Amino acid sequence: MANPRFSIGDEVTVRDETTLFHTRTQKFARGRTGVVVEHRPEWVIPEDEAFDRMETGRKEPFYVVRFKQTELWPGYTGQSIDTLESEFSERWLVPA
Amino acid sequence: MTSMHDGHDGHNTFPVSSKVSEFEILELAVRELAIEKGIFSAEDHRRFAEWADGVGPHGGSKLVAKAWSDPAFKEKLLTKGTEACKEVGIDWLQPTGTGTPSDYTFFYVLENTPKVHNVIVCTLCSCYPRPVLGMSPDWYRTPAYRRRMVNRPREVLAEFGLHLPDDVEVRVHDSNQKSRFMVMPMRPDGTEGWSEQELAEIVTRDTMIGVALPDPKVRVPVPAGEVHQ
Numbered sequence: 001m002a003n004p005r006f007s008i009g010d011e012v013t014v015r016d017e018t019t020l021f022h023t024r025t026q027k028f029a030r031g032r033t034g035v036v037v038e039h040r041p042e043w044v045i046p047e048d049e050a051f052d053r054m055e056t057g058r059k060e061p062f063y064v065v066r067f068k069q070t071e072l073w074p075g076y077t078g079q080s081i082d083t084l085e086s087e088f089s090e091r092w093l094v095p096a
Numbered sequence: 097m098t099s100m101h102d103g104h105d106g107h108n109t110f111p112v113s114s115k116v117s118e119f120e121i122l123e124l125a126v127r128e129l130a131i132e133k134g135i136f137s138a139e140d141h142r143r144f145a146e147w148a149d150g151v152g153p154h155g156g157s158k159l160v161a162k163a164w165s166d167p168a169f170k171e172k173l174l175t176k177g178t179e180a181c182k183e184v185g186i187d188w189l190q191p192t193g194t195g196t197p198s199d200y201t202f203f204y205v206l207e208n209t210p211k212v213h214n215v216i217v218c219t220l221c222s223c224y225p226r227p228v229l230g231m232s233p234d235w236y237r238t239p240a241y242r243r244r245m246v247n248r249p250r251e252v253l254a255e256f257g258l259h260l261p262d263d264v265e266v267r268v269h270d271s272n273q274k275s276r277f278m279v280m281p282m283r284p285d286g287t288e289g290w291s292e293q294e295l296a297e298i299v300t301r302d303t304m305i306g307v308a309l310p311d312p313k314v315r316v317p318v319p320a321g322e323v324h325q
Contacts, residue, residue: 024220024272024273025272026219026220026270026272028219028246028247040202040273040274040275041202043274046273062273062274066267069247069249069266069268072246072247073247076247077248077250077251078248078249078250078266079250079262079263079265079266081263081265082249082250082265082266082267082268083265083266083267083268084246084267084268084269084270085267085268085269085270086269086270086272086273087272087273087274087275088273089273
């Protein structure tokens with residue numbers, strides 16, 4: 001697998017694709033923009049793991065993305081400094 | 097108005113536990129098939145369930161207490177979580193040699209600071225750092241916690257009795273993939289000179305989920321020595 005496409009500090013948007021199948025990409029994050037804050041090791045993407053393709057499945061870098069809560073939830077009732085972090089495989093992210 | 101709870105219908109009036117879910121039926125069916133096919137025995141299953149239920153949050157308490165007492169260990173815990181666990185007797189690869197399918201071996205400890213308060217949730221299911229905290233509490237797995245902690249974290253924390261100042265960032269960690277997380281709370285004032293064992297006793301389960309803060313007046317017994325897996 002090539003080097004990770006995104007670097008720490010990059011702004012990324014989660015692709016707004018189908019919510020069918022085993023993606024482990026939450027609907028609430030789709031179409032939302034955040035910042036890459038950490039790299040995670042490559043592993044088999046959930047789409048292939050779901051079919052137990054642990055040896056032959058596609059491996060990809062994963063990233064921790066930090067979102068502002070106000071970006072995720074219209075009318076967020078907390079503070080504007082509040083954040084949420086979650087992990088995404090490379091295929092789910094595009095440059096913002 | 098009569099109701100099924102008025103005790104006059106001749107049936108028992110004890111509270112009835114919730115209905116068996118489809119997932120519980122599925123688990124039972126798969127388990128019975130596995131036993132019939134000789135993949136494992138009913139006794140093996142009982143032993144494993146007993147072991148899994150017996151894992152408590154003491155491992156996590158010891159990790160935090162050790163990190164509070166030893167800056168070098170704290171650095172290791174924050175950068176090499178899985179490795180650091182071995183120093184209190186927890187090997188994430190056990191009991192199978194490769195970990196369990198849902199307790200993967202990427203373990204990250206989230207350090208609270210005066211400016212950031214961390215809290216963990218799994219919106220997709222119930223991912224939880226079981227090797228260090230044991231089985232998750234029932235409420236952690238409820239849709240109410242999972243839905244509301246991500247979009248109304250301050251309200252949920254307030255319901256747990258935790259009111260954070262407006263200038264402290266609440267950082268929610270949704271463990272949606274392979275990583276597992278645990279919160280390292282800040283060491284409270286009033287614990288100067290305490291031993292690791294004393295410190296471990298105030299690092300309760302909820303403080304490591306992030307819905308509470310350690311309180312020197314609230315102590316839960318923690319067995320001394322390494323955690324027995």
